Amino acid sequence: MLKTYMAKSLLEQLPEIVANGRKQAEKILEGIESRQRIGLQTREVVLPARDTKAKDWINSQNKASQREVFAPGQASLVDNTQSLLGAAPESTTWTNRLIYGDNLMAMSALLAGDENTPSLRGKVDLIYIDPPFDSKADYRTKVTLPGLEIEQKPTVIEQFAYSDTWSDGTASYLAMITPRLVLMRELLADTGSIYVHLDWHVSHYVKLVMDEVFGRGSYVNEIVWQRFGAHNDGKKFGVVTDTLFLYSKSAKYQYEQQFTPYTDEYVRERFTMSDKDGRKFYPNVITGKGAGPVRTFRGVEKMPPAGRHWTYVQSTIDQLEIENRIYYSKEGTPFLKQYLDEYPGRPVQNLWADIFMTKSGSELLGYATQKPEKLLERIIKSSSKENDLVLDFFGGSGTTAAVAEKLNRRWITTDLGKPSCMIMRKRLIDQEAKPFLYQAIGDYQVEAAKATLGRDFRIGDLSQIVLSLFGALPLPADSNPQRNLGQIAGIASGSGRGSKTLVLADSPNKLTGMATLKKAIAQRDNLMGGWDRVVVLGWNFEPSIGETITALNDSRLEVLVIPPDLMDRLKKKGGIDKLRGQVRFSSLQYLTIEPIKVKTEDTQDLLTIQLDNYVLLSPEAINLDDANRQALQQVANKEPLALIEYWAVDPDYDGKVFRSVWQDYRGNTANDADVLRVVTKAEVTTPTKATRKVCVRVVDVFGFEAEVVTTVGAA
Numbered sequence: 001m002l003k004t005y006m007a008k009s010l011l012e013q014l015p016e017i018v019a020n021g022r023k024q025a026e027k028i029l030e031g032i033e034s035r036q037r038i039g040l041q042t043r044e045v046v047l048p049a050r051d052t053k054a055k056d057w058i059n060s061q062n063k064a065s066q067r068e069v070f071a072p073g074q075a076s077l078v079d080n081t082q083s084l085l086g087a088a089p090e091s092t093t094w095t096n097r098l099i100y101g102d103n104l105m106a107m108s109a110l111l112a113g114d115e116n117t118p119s120l121r122g123k124v125d126l127i128y129i130d131p132p133f134d135s136k137a138d139y140r141t142k143v144t145l146p147g148l149e150i151e152q153k154p155t156v157i158e159q160f161a162y163s164d165t166w167s168d169g170t171a172s173y174l175a176m177i178t179p180r181l182v183l184m185r186e187l188l189a190d191t192g193s194i195y196v197h198l199d200w201h202v203s204h205y206v207k208l209v210m211d212e213v214f215g216r217g218s219y220v221n222e223i224v225w226q227r228f229g230a231h232n233d234g235k236k237f238g239v240v241t242d243t244l245f246l247y248s249k250s251a252k253y254q255y256e257q258q259f260t261p262y263t264d265e266y267v268r269e270r271f272t273m274s275d276k277d278g279r280k281f282y283p284n285v286i287t288g289k290g291a292g293p294v295r296t297f298r299g300v301e302k303m304p305p306a307g308r309h310w311t312y313v314q315s316t317i318d319q320l321e322i323e324n325r326i327y328y329s330k331e332g333t334p335f336l337k338q339y340l341d342e343y344p345g346r347p348v349q350n351l352w353a354d355i356f357m358t359k360s361g362s363e364l365l366g367y368a369t370q371k372p373e374k375l376l377e378r379i380i381k382s383s384s385k386e387n388d389l390v391l392d393f394f395g396g397s398g399t400t401a402a403v404a405e406k407l408n409r410r411w412i413t414t415d416l417g418k419p420s421c422m423i424m425r426k427r428l429i430d431q432e433a434k435p436f437l438y439q440a441i442g443d444y445q446v447e448a449a450k451a452t453l454g455r456d457f458r459i460g461d462l463s464q465i466v467l468s469l470f471g472a473l474p475l476p477a478d479s480n481p482q483r484n485l486g487q488i489a490g491i492a493s494g495s496g497r498g499s500k501t502l503v504l505a506d507s508p509n510k511l512t513g514m515a516t517l518k519k520a521i522a523q524r525d526n527l528m529g530g531w532d533r534v535v536v537l538g539w540n541f542e543p544s545i546g547e548t549i550t551a552l553n554d555s556r557l558e559v560l561v562i563p564p565d566l567m568d569r570l571k572k573k574g575g576i577d578k579l580r581g582q583v584r585f586s587s588l589q590y591l592t593i594e595p596i597k598v599k600t601e602d603t604q605d606l607l608t609i610q611l612d613n614y615v616l617l618s619p620e621a622i623n624l625d626d627a628n629r630q631a632l633q634q635v636a637n638k639e640p641l642a643l644i645e646y647w648a649v650d651p652d653y654d655g656k657v658f659r660s661v662w663q664d665y666r667g668n669t670a671n672d673a674d675v676l677r678v679v680t681k682a683e684v685t686t687p688t689k690a691t692r693k694v695c696v697r698v699v700d701v702f703g704f705e706a707e708v709v710t711t712v713g714a715a
Helices: 010-031 056-068 076-085 103-113 154-165 169-188 203-214 264-270 314-322 373-383 399-406 418-430 443-452 459-470 514-529 544-550 564-575 626-638
Strands: 040-046 095-099 124-129 142-143 148-152 188-198 221-224 240-247 282-284 287-289 295-297 298-304 308-310 325-326 334-339 391-394 409-416 438-439 485-492 498-505 533-540 555-559 592-594 597-601 605-615 644-650 662-665 680-688 691-700 705-713
Touching: 010 103, 010 169, 010 203, 040 418, 056 124, 056 592, 095 399, 095 662, 103 169, 103 409, 103 438, 103 544, 124 169, 124 373, 148 626, 169 188, 169 221, 188 203, 188 308, 188 373, 240 314, 264 680, 282 438, 282 605, 287 485, 295 314, 295 691, 308 498, 314 325, 373 399, 391 399, 399 418, 409 418, 418 438, 418 644, 459 485, 459 533, 498 514, 514 544, 514 555, 544 592, 544 705, 592 705, 605 691, 644 680, 662 680
Parallel strands: 095 409, 095 438, 124 188, 124 391, 391 409, 498 533, 533 555
Antiparallel strands: 040 438, 142 148, 188 240, 221 240, 282 334, 287 308, 295 298, 325 334, 485 498, 592 605, 597 605, 605 680, 644 662, 644 691, 691 705
8 A cells, every 4th residue: 555644745645655665666676587577568669650652651661761770781670579588788789668567667678688588777877757746637548439439537546546636635745756866876877867757736845755766966957947927826927948857877977968059139139249351240258257367369468357368378379379260359359259150059057048838830739748859859969969768657648758869869658547558659650760669567456466565475365365255166276276167157047047147267477368268168067067158357468368368269268358457447446345346347449350362472471451440348348437338338339449549560470579561550641641541452562482471460449459360371
């Protein structure tokens, strides 16, 4: 349970909050050395190649990807997935990452590394975060479908994460941010720095926490960003600014001075002098504070003004005289000629009033907290160089990743929200980013169970909870060694015999698929004399699960989804008894496609893939009110493919990692003008093969995935 801070003032609570945050971070750091450390699952290798009208786009995209990512002589990107997954930060095959899930778990995984990816501890050059800082904010998502607009509340996982953040007000927020800041410091290189973007709600308290975590000596700047020109806030001064705190890992942090162009008015007022050749300059003083010796100018010794000294030594003054760089006033006072053409502009100070919020144009994505690219461009240019690694743990609309990509930086971004991850993926594909990985926390439910049941829990404990909430009684121990089987007795039929249902609760650290379903069917037919039917309850599913169920064609088999927020709800409610009767186990979503057509020309196969139907996850599992749920059901019945937000094709699926070499998504108008629908046909050109596995994956407007894998041969 989240520790409650209520009795003391915030300043009195702060030492305890920081101490507890450090302890939480230390436990995570200890855990990364164990075999039970958190890992990342690669859900998709994205080779940006959105559907366009161009004829030979797929080959040109692959060639471009190969040039951008691989060193000369390496295999093509599609053939080098393992190299992508196993790239070290210094490697030429580093691949950027978009990670879905809790950023604390993502940090733990990045610090730990695995057999494929080395730890990033001490390897990160720049971190920018823009955490939520308004407890009254409305984070509902508007989903526009053909003919209607519906409002989706955050998923329950997102709601609990956010409500925990604010359950005890600012104290809870500080308890959330402290361990994350500790882990971010561990990720930073000695030359690295971090920008934390806040506003008036919590900035002054977070400053104190950062002083404790990074050290007061590591404070570099408080940057005030004027995001609006004016704001009407009633009976007070309009609030038009945010605050960014810049801290360094050490005194060796890198920093590159940025400039803003001179305005015409500034040039007219400041650069008032000109040489004979018309070269404009400003006469700048060449004295500094503190007394100093005499210097010789044009053969005449001159004393500096009282209490000041000449800035340059005599040899430098002599050289400046030779170069005609010294200007003398009517009184004979020397000044340095500061030429207009030698300066890129005025050095940027800590008040940024020249960058405003994005309100229109192609950059605007409709994301509530989206920040302008110019803001991130200034930050990234100031505190990193090309090929440096930039991280953002509150990815939002993906501005950090998008700008890092444009500036040739390596990047990792994470977010807990599925809508956010969808927006980021589409944004990066749209700007034709280099190939990147879409990853998720490997054992999210296991980690959530540890937080709720204790770190010593067993999978069987979790299975028993699931069975109980489903209304099943556990089978006897001798028939149920893994404690994942239960039974439900039905009402007696006319023959006097009640129906018997076997229930299997699958493990959260595996994907439920063909092997599990076959095992469940065998247990139904043979265990304890046999059963009338079997229900399989799963946490995570192989994306092709719908195809698997269709292939089995077993009317006495039912597969249902365990609510992904179950552990969070248990934690929030305080126990299983308070959840009884409130948990719904939903049916699966699935995708069907028409038979794939193959046309062979020379050494190339042209694959034509046509979507057929998409069946949405039970609408009651989606966080909507009744009116929005009914409206959604009407669209699902009338035009099911309109629910698809994004779909992609892997024409050579290896059964392990999905590598998308073709994508389309709502809002992509490169092939048609319909922003509310995807195209339903893909044409993919690829080298000829006698047989191949083609994988088609869709993501709907709510972030749910479905997949079809088909084996095809050349015509």
